[in-house]
Amino acid sequence: LEEPLGFDKLPSMSTIDRIQRYSSTACRPRVDDMGMGNRWIEGRDCSTSNSYDEECHDYMSESFPWKRHTRDKSQGDTLGRRTSSLGRNHMMFGNGCDKWYFPEHQYNPKCNDKDRRDTANKYLKGIPKFVKIVEVGPRDGLQNEKNTVPTSIKVELIRRLVASGLPVVEATSFVSPKWVPQLADAKDVMANVRNLEGARLPVLTPNLKGFEAAIAAGAKEVAVFASASESFSKSNINCSIEESLARYRLVALAAKELSIPVRGYVSCVVGCPVEGAIPSSKVAYVAKELYDMGCFEISLGDTIGVATPGTVVPMLDAVMAVVPSEKLAVHFHDTYGQSLPNILISLQMGISTVDSSIAGLGGCPYAKGASGNVATEDVVYMLNGLGVKTNVDLSKLMLAGDFINKHLGRPSGSKTAIALSRVRADASKI
Numbered sequence: 542l543e544e545p546l547g548f549d550k551l552p553s554m555s556t557i558d559r560i561q562r563y564s565s566t567a568c569r570p571r572v573d574d575m576g577m578g579n580r581w582i583e584g585r586d587c588s589t590s591n592s593y594d595e596e597c598h599d600y601m602s603e604s605f606p607w608k609r610h611t612r613d614k615s616q617g618d619t620l621g622r623r624t625s626s627l628g629r630n631h632m633m634f635g636n637g638c639d640k641w642y643f644p645e646h647q648y649n650p651k652c653n654d655k656d657r658r659d660t661a662n663k664y665l666k667g668i669p670k671f672v673k674i675v676e677v678g679p680r681d682g683l684q685n686e687k688n689t690v691p692t693s694i695k696v697e698l699i700r701r702l703v704a705s706g707l708p709v710v711e712a713t714s715f716v717s718p719k720w721v722p723q724l725a726d727a728k729d730v731m732a733n734v735r736n737l738e739g740a741r742l743p744v745l746t747p748n749l750k751g752f753e754a755a756i757a758a759g760a761k762e763v764a765v766f767a768s769a770s771e772s773f774s775k776s777n778i779n780c781s782i783e784e785s786l787a788r789y790r791l792v793a794l795a796a797k798e799l800s801i802p803v804r805g806y807v808s809c810v811v812g813c814p815v816e817g818a819i820p821s822s823k824v825a826y827v828a829k830e831l832y833d834m835g836c837f838e839i840s841l842g843d844t845i846g847v848a849t850p851g852t853v854v855p856m857l858d859a860v861m862a863v864v865p866s867e868k869l870a871v872h873f874h875d876t877y878g879q880s881l882p883n884i885l886i887s888l889q890m891g892i893s894t895v896d897s898s899i900a901g902l903g904g905c906p907y908a909k910g911a912s913g914n915v916a917t918e919d920v921v922y923m924l925n926g927l928g929v930k931t932n933v934d935l936s937k938l939m940l941a942g943d944f945i946n947k948h949l950g951r952p953s954g955s956k957t958a959i960a961l962s963r964v965r966a967d968a969s970k971i
């Protein structure tokens with residue numbers, strides 16, 4: 542990994558045109574239930590339920606934790622406001638002048654509520670009102686760790702992540718222990734978490750052998766992982782893209798018989814450490830193949846973290862032409878610090894599922910130079926700030942992060958976790 546991919550290396554496109562296409566007036570395909578079969582959705586529908594509409598929006602109390610001690614109780618908990626003046630597919634903002642809502646330096650007592658609301662709606666509508674976070678820390682986060690993490694620590698981490706309210710926690714991988722020794726204890730991890738309630742616990746399976754082992758260990762959901770780069774496919778799973786798709790068709794068939802949902806990953810969706818820029822058409826092709834074989838959701842992975850919003854837009858645009866947006870997830874690594882803007886633009890384009898990793902753990906053993914995944918704490922903090930619900934308790938999430946950081950003996954990779962722990966430390970001195 543030498544250089545970030547520049548605009549000059551992109552497939553032909555007009556980025557600005559495409560960004561404008563996903564401006565506030567764009568509608569998203571309607572939401573469909575998760576299922577095993579193909580779910581083709583015709584046309585675009587503005588009546589999606591996962592967007593800000595006539596409901597009022599309750600901001601979670603943890604949105605602005607540094608303000609907690611100054612909160613004026615008389616203002617009540619609900620900062621959103623019921624309004625029906627805009628259409629259903631819009632994010633609505635409440636009283637923007639609320640002292641609790643905005644950090645002190647932004648507070649302007651003379652501001653015009655309506656102006657601020659209009660401005661927020663102008664730039665942020667289109668963002669979904671709920672985002673599903675898929676926590677990949679115990680798998681993607683730990684797979685690259687050199688020192689073996691004991692099974693008991695992995696199990697406790699999964700427990701804490703589930704307790705924080707995360708709806709999906711990827712637990713481990715049933716891959717060859719020769720390839721990923723860190724996850725050789727997949728069976729033991731599953732034995733300890735298989736009955737945990739409150740979250741789905743998918744596991745990675747690279748072939749039928751892995752699928753069978755996962756099911757025997759009690760997995761109720763699996764994920765297959767293809768690549769948009771031939772070179773990465775070879776180095777990651779030792780086969781070509783077509784060979785991997787053939788293997789995954791077998792996994793999908795076996796899973797369908799058992800009614801096991803299969804998630805599909807596409808890695809290197811923007812760049813590959815060997816091949817450089819990856820054409821969006823290739824990403825769309827692999828995503829559609831996974832969707833057609835029955836994957837209920839396709840996660841688009843910027844495996845080496847080179848994407849910027851300028852490269853995410855044409856990639857998503859190409860994929861969304863063949864797979865409905867509500868069946869897509871984004872998976873960013875933070876090598877160049879671009880994950881949050883990449884997530885934001887993805888949300889604006891209609892994506893409502895985001896992968897992230899506690900404390901920013903991660904990196905792929907077969908993608909040199911790739912740094913950690915975007916930190917879950919940072920994603921939750923941004924979404925809280927946007928008024929987007931996740932059902933995740935940021936304080937509990939941070940405790941899960943502290944737990945694994947302590948074990949690994951290094952500071953958090955989450956800027957939010959570092960900043961909030963300082964705020965709390967300072968506050969405790971007052």
Ligand SMILES: CC(C)(COP(=O)([O-])OP(=O)([O-])OC[C@H]1O[C@@H](n2cnc3c(N)ncnc32)[C@H](O)[C@@H]1OP(=O)([O-])[O-])[C@@H](O)C(=O)NCCC(=O)NCCSC(=O)C[C@@](C)(O)CC(=O)[O-]
Nearest residue numbers: 715716717720747750751766777778779806808809842844
């Ligand atoms: C796919 C293989 C197995 C091919 O590996 P291979 O060496 O080509 O496989 P093989 O069929 O020749 O088998 C070799 C040995 O592995 C065994 N084997 C075969 N399959 C399994 C299995 N499922 N579980 C346990 N053992 C297995 C098999 O039984 C045999 O054992 P031996 O006879 O030598 O003792 C290997 O390359 C592999 O396990 N790769 C996984 C690598 C990996 O996990 N990479 C990280 C994933 S992260 C990623 O892809 C990106 C993502 C998803 O995070 C998103 C993003 O960031 O973009």
